[in-house]
Every structure is written in structure tokens, then in C-alpha cells.
Amino acid sequence: MGRYIGGRVVSMVITFLIIASLTFFLMKLLPGTPFNNQEKLTDTQIVQLNEKYGLNDPVAVQYFSYMKNLFVGDLGVSFQQDGREVSTIIGERIGPSAYLGFQSIVLGTIVGLFLGIIAALRHNSFLDYGTMVIAVLGISIPNFVIAGLMQYWLGVKWELLPVAYWDGFAYTIMPTIAIASIVVATIARFMRTEMLEVLGQDYITTAKAKGLSSTAVVIRHTIRNASIPIITIMGPLVVALMTGTLVIEQIFVIPGLGEKFVNSIMTNDFPIIMGTTLFYSLLFIVVILLVDIMYGIIDPRIRLAGGKD
Amino acid sequence: MEKILEVNDLHVSFDTFAGEVKAVRGVNFHLNKGETLAIVGESGSGKSVTSKAVMGLIPNPPGRIKQGEIKFGDRNLAQLPEKEMQKIRGSEISMIFQDPMTSLNPTMTIGKQIMEGLIKHQNMNKSEAKERAIELLKLVGIPNAEGRVTEYPHQFSGGMRQRVVIAIALACNPRVLIADEPTTALDVTIQAQILELLNDLQEKMGTSIIFITHDLGVVANIADRVAVMYAGKIVETGTVDEIFYNPQHPYTWGLLGSMPSLDSTDEELIAIPGSPPDLLDPPKGDAFAPRNPYAMQIDTEMEPPLFKVSDTHYAATWLLHEKAPKVEPPAAIKKRMQGMAPDEPIIGAKDGGKHV
Known part of the structure; x- marks a missing residue:
């Protein structure tokens, strides 16, 4: 296992470097410069600023100087915010996003698994159809619609929850539900399909033929095997949540990273674009590694294929 | 027992x-x-x-x-x-x-x-x-x-x-x-x-x-004993020897005829023609009749009961009825039945003894 993880870490570093390079050159293709919008600047000032941030150098030179700084963990300074450190800005913004993302994924997974399992066990019943209707709605209704409805009913009409802003647990409830809706829907659908698939397997008949109770058959033999494909979708889902909360963050006025990311692209704030992209990539790579490790824990066949333990 | x-x-x-x-x-x-x-x-x-x-x-x-x-x-x-x-x-x-x-x-x-x-x-x-x-x-x-x-x-x-x-x-x-x-x-x-x-x-x-x-x-x-099933019913049952050396049902003949054996060189495998009936709508009479070359009129009208061949051997075919014409299994299958005979003398088909 150790050797397997070691090998994976090496390939992760390579992946990361490739992403950093690609992003860097793609970003340079963006039209305009970071200072175009500032009409107040004189030509001399723009020349001076370009000089100061090294934007006059050939792209290759800029690239190597960026990568050199990256190796020592220096993400540079923002062009837009008085030269503040990119890492500081990400650090400030990541808190609410991560909190929301984590809370939604935990809630969404638990509810989704539960619904999926129930639907499969009560296959073709009212409960099954009801769950699948919820799942289809959860996927097809954009989460900002859910967010808006909640704000109106729970926030404005009934005054149960704060409408927006970021000031304690009560403020996280509505955004969490809005984000979790897609997780619930996705996982419930997958889990139902996988459960039905596993329930039809021969080894389930074997388990029944041993005289196990249906609860024991489901808990010991079905759920574990049905969870393997769920873990696969969990990886991308986690990352999508971390990044995809952008709209929700704006609706609920939450000072998160997603909002910052989009702003930086619109203003050509290169260091912030690079910084956030690399941050998200790193997150993604790490989540994928965690998923693979979890695979190995749940499915012994993969553990062995990865390397002798 | x-x-x-x-x-x-x-x-x-x-x-x-x-x-x-x-x-x-x-x-x-x-x-x-x-x-x-x-x-x-x-x-x-x-x-x-x-x-x-x-x-x-x-x-x-x-x-x-x-x-x-x-x-x-x-x-x-x-x-x-x-x-x-x-x-x-x-x-x-x-x-x-x-x-x-x-x-x-x-x-x-x-x-x-x-x-x-x-x-x-x-x-x-x-x-x-x-x-x-x-x-x-x-x-x-x-x-x-x-x-x-x-x-x-x-x-x-x-x-x-x-x-x-x-x-x-x-x-x-x-x-x-x-x-x-x-x-x-x-x-x-x-x-x-x-x-x-x-x-x-x-x-x-x-x-x-x-x-x-x-x-x-x-x-x-x-x-020790065999039950031959066809279309959701048992059509013949008996000891191993009875089924192998004295089969009575044409379907059992067909099964024996379609079984390859290693020791013979000149025999061909005889497939049972047709396919089993659709059990959504089982045929009237003997379900095997459409595939049975020995089928009689009655097979399409009435289901055969299990006729007793010996205490342990029963077969559901009208051929065993006293008024039915005497039908011998096809020559190839007869030959095969003999070919399957064990090295020791054939145990009487009706003694129900275990063939080891």
C-alpha cells in the first residue's frame, strides 16, 4: 500500500506541473492586460506597472520565473488588490466555501444513500417512484432556483432563517440545502441502480441460501458492494461542489473562493487566476487519490492490483 | 427407505x-x-x-x-x-x-x-x-x-x-x-x-x-435415482440403471441420443428437433408431443399419466398404455444404451440396485 501511494504521489506532482504550465499559457491567451480597465492610468503608469510586474518580458521568461516561485510556494501578489499575497487571499476566502462544501457533501451523501437504498429495497413501489421523482427534480432544477424559493419562503415569508450573509450556523442552512440537493439526487440515483444490480447477483442468492436475514444480506453483502461505484462519482462531485458553489455564494452573499475566482478572470488578475486554478487542481488531485485509496479499502481486488501489501 | x-x-x-x-x-x-x-x-x-x-x-x-x-x-x-x-x-x-x-x-x-x-x-x-x-x-x-x-x-x-x-x-x-x-x-x-x-x-x-x-x-x-424433467413436469423417474438401460419416454431417448460418448467412433449425435414449449401457454396434452416422432393422436389431446414400469420406475408417455403400439427406441439410441453398459454384467433394469 505504501509503495502504491508513493507512486501515486509522484504522478500527482507531474500532473500538477502539467496543469500549472497549461493554465499559465492559456491564461496568457486572454485578451487584454490586467490594467486595461483602469482608465485613470496614464500611459507612463501602465508602462511602469507592466515593468513592475514583469509583463513586458517574453512569455517564456515569465513562465520560468512563475514556476521558480511556485517551487518555493510563492504564488505571487494580486494585481488588483494593492499587491496582496495570493495565498493570503485564497486563505481568507476558502473558509466559507470549504465549510459549505463539506457540510453539503456530508448531508447530501447521507440522505442520498438512504434514499437510494430504500428505493432499491422497495423496488417498483410508491416509495421507489417517490424517491426517483425527488432525484430527477434535484438534478433538473438548478440549485439557484431552489435557493431563491427557500429565501422567499423560509427567509422572507416565514422568517425562519436569515435570508443571506455569513454569520453563524443558521446562515449556512439554506445554502447547504441548495448545494446538497444535487448531491442527494445524484447519489440516490446511483445508489438505487447499484443496489438493484448487486441484489441481482448470485452471491446475494448465496447469502440468502445461508439463511441470513434480509437485513443481514443488505447490510453485509449488498451495501458494501453497491458503494464501490458511488465512490467513483464522489471524487468529481466533491470538487464540483467546492467550485460550483459560486452561484450559491453570490445569492447568499457568502465571501467564498468561487466568487473571487470569477472576478479574477474578468479582471485578468493573472496571479489570482493561477493561484485559484492551482488550488482547485490540487484539491482535485488529492480527492482522486483519496477515492482510489478508499477503493482499495472497500474492494480487495483493487488493493491487490495496486501492489502487493 | x-x-x-x-x-x-x-x-x-x-x-x-x-x-x-x-x-x-x-x-x-x-x-x-x-x-x-x-x-x-x-x-x-x-x-x-x-x-x-x-x-x-x-x-x-x-x-x-x-x-x-x-x-x-x-x-x-x-x-x-x-x-x-x-x-x-x-x-x-x-x-x-x-x-x-x-x-x-x-x-x-x-x-x-x-x-x-x-x-x-x-x-x-x-x-x-x-x-x-x-x-x-x-x-x-x-x-x-x-x-x-x-x-x-x-x-x-x-x-x-x-x-x-x-x-x-x-x-x-x-x-x-x-x-x-x-x-x-x-x-x-x-x-x-x-x-x-x-x-x-x-x-x-x-x-x-x-x-x-x-x-x-x-x-x-x-x-442413485434420476428424474427427467420436461416443460415443468417430471416425465420419467427411475434408478440410474433404469433410466440409462431401459428408458421409456421418448424425451429420455432424445436426451440419451444427444449425449456424446468417448468410446464410439461411428455414432452421430442425435439432436432433439424443435424447442421446448412456451410455458406462458403450455400445449394441451403431452407437452413433448410436437417434438416427439412417436407422438400419437392422444398425445395432442390428453396429458399422459405416470405409467408404472417398476416399483421405482415411472414414465409419463402414452406409449406405455396397453393399447399403444409397441415402439422400440431408435436403433442408434439402442446401440448407445448398449455402449454405455458397464464392464460388469448389466444389472437388471428392474432391481433398482445402485450402479457404482
């Missing part, structure tokens, strides 16, 4: 969108203590459904036992509540399945899979169950059982997996073992080993076996 299991007039149907599929239509058989009964028939003849009904494993819906009884001791398994059935499954009646590659849980060690039944039925604690699991693995001939008990199914070959499946089935010393085509998915050399193992274990443990197969070659090796 003591009857351990008796199935009377069993009907099993499956409700589908197209209608009711009558998979088993009035099956009668019994299983004596310590014997091996082979249920033979082609795909769709209802042999697996019959065995699943005995185990109470017919998925409901869509399947249901329409009528009939399955007598096991003084209990009728056809009407036993699920909770009671769970106590019997795996402890008194066990089952071995066809494909060892898919009948073991891939994410559970084989030790745990064997231990589950022991813990459930015999109130063993974990360490006792583990000890017994190792014992069982040794019994079914798995080398280095202590080391392998913590391994997963994918670390075993097909034949070894089937041994594990057998160990699971035998864990609680069941009185009846149902083997549903246990050698079909294995290659021929392994088949022989598994059959030998089953024979050995039966001798050691005194288990009665219902052996379901479509392979008459296997039947000759393992069975």
Missing part, C-alpha cells in the same frame, strides 16, 4: 407482463435419506425453479408457489413463514450454485463467508466459527487452509472457489444439499474432481443430495 423430503403436486408460476408463466406444473418427487437424486432436463424445464422452491428462494414477486406441498420432516416448506424458512436454509437444507465465479461475495474474505452461517445457525462465537471454517476448508480439499481463510474469492481459481461454495453449503451439516449444476461452469478435469469431492463428502456426512444438471454423463457418475 426413509423419505427425507417429499414434493407433492408442486406448481410454481411467474407473473410477467405477458401473463402467467407456469414454470413448474405439478411436480412430484421424493428424496431418500443418504441418496443422490438427479433432476435432469434442458434449459427452461423447471429444474432450477423446483430447487429454488424447495429452498424458499423463489423471488416474490414475480414468482409464487401456486399450489402443492414440500414436506420436510413434519413441516410444509411451501407454506412456512420466511423467518422459519431462514432457520432451515443453510442449516438443514443448503444449496450449491452453478457459477463459482459469481456466487461468492467479492469483498468479503472466504472465511467470513463460511462463518456467517455458523454464527447464525449454530450460535458459535467468532473464534469457534473460524476454527470450523478452517476445518471445512480442509475437508473440501483446500491446501493451506489456515492461511487461505483470510483471502478473498478473487485469489482462488474456479475449482477452488467451487470447493469454498461447497464448504459454505456444508458448514452446518445440512440434511439435504441441493446442487444446482455445480459443475457446469467448470472445465472438465475440475468437474471430475468436484464430483468426486461431493461423492466423498456424501459418504462422510450422510447428506442427501438433489443434483440438478443437464449433463447425463455427470448423472451416471453421481446419482
